[in-house]
Amino acid sequence: MDQQTTFSQSFPIKGGDFVNAGTVSVKIKNILKDIGVKPDIVYRISICCYEAEMNIVMYADEGILDFSITPENIIVDVNDKGKGIENLELALQEGYSTATERMREMGFGAGMGLPNIKKNADEFSIESELSKGTKLHFKVYLN
Amino acid sequence: MKNVNMLLNKIKELIGGKSLTSDILLGREIVYCFGADLMSDVLRFARTGSLLLTGLTNNQVLQVSEILDLKGIIFVRGKIPDSGLIEEAERRKLPLLASDKLMFDTCGILYSNGLKGGKSLLEVKDGSANNIQPVVSD
Numbered sequence: 001m002d003q004q005t006t007f008s009q010s011f012p013i014k015g016g017d018f019v020n021a022g023t024v025s026v027k028i029k030n031i032l033k034d035i036g037v038k039p040d041i042v043y044r045i046s047i048c049c050y051e052a053e054m055n056i057v058m059y060a061d062e063g064i065l066d067f068s069i070t071p072e073n074i075i076v077d078v079n080d081k082g083k084g085i086e087n088l089e090l091a092l093q094e095g096y097s098t099a100t101e102r103m104r105e106m107g108f109g110a111g112m113g114l115p116n117i118k119k120n121a122d123e124f125s126i127e128s129e130l131s132k133g134t135k136l137h138f139k140v141y142l143n
Numbered sequence: 144m145k146n147v148n149m150l151l152n153k154i155k156e157l158i159g160g161k162s163l164t165s166d167i168l169l170g171r172e173i174v175y176c177f178g179a180d181l182m183s184d185v186l187r188f189a190r191t192g193s194l195l196l197t198g199l200t201n202n203q204v205l206q207v208s209e210i211l212d213l214k215g216i217i218f219v220r221g222k223i224p225d226s227g228l229i230e231e232a233e234r235r236k237l238p239l240l241a242s243d244k245l246m247f248d249t250c251g252i253l254y255s256n257g258l259k260g261g262k263s264l265l266e267v268k269d270g271s272a273n274n275i276q277p278v279v280s281d
Contacts, residue, residue, distance in 0.1 A: 043210070
């Protein structure tokens, strides 16, 4: 973790929990808004967090979203335990989705999740291991 | 055609819709609209502070509305969310309208009356997205 971290919080997220899905991202949005972060940065981080949160709810067994703020950056690490991503290149392609028919009925499966995170973040990296899980790291610069 | 600002009350009248939440919320002014059923598309392409037209009636429309500070939702194709969602929207002061018309037709009515889509956050990278705050907060 960054030595200059001024605030950090970890949020556990349960796979398959569609009732609470999205609440972590809304909490993070409110924290950023309350401390006076610029609106466009608040939107970008909230969109990234929502997509990451929904990925855990839809595809993983469980995960943790670690969120920290330094004077220069907002940093988010999302680690999940689950089936992992078979083809990262495809998963990062806009429109590609492995969502089931049931998930599509619930408004997911646009194939925009990871591409949305990548586009909104200033730094983005992803690692995934089949049958183990996925690690996602992204950062948005405050200045 | 020039982009117009329009009160939700007027929008309700134009689409022949009904209000699912308190009428007091219909005094809200709308500048941008967006139509989609997939929430990631809303997050990627909608202008923050838009009025959302959708056929999706689950809880995720509320979460996405919160994230993008959406100013209201029109449920199209006669879809009505459950009472729990309507109560939660009322609590959050998020106006909900319902229309029996199709998505295409509802969007067409609003567009032909001067409402437009607006650019998403990613298309407005010059910092002007920060100027939308007066639009999204009442």
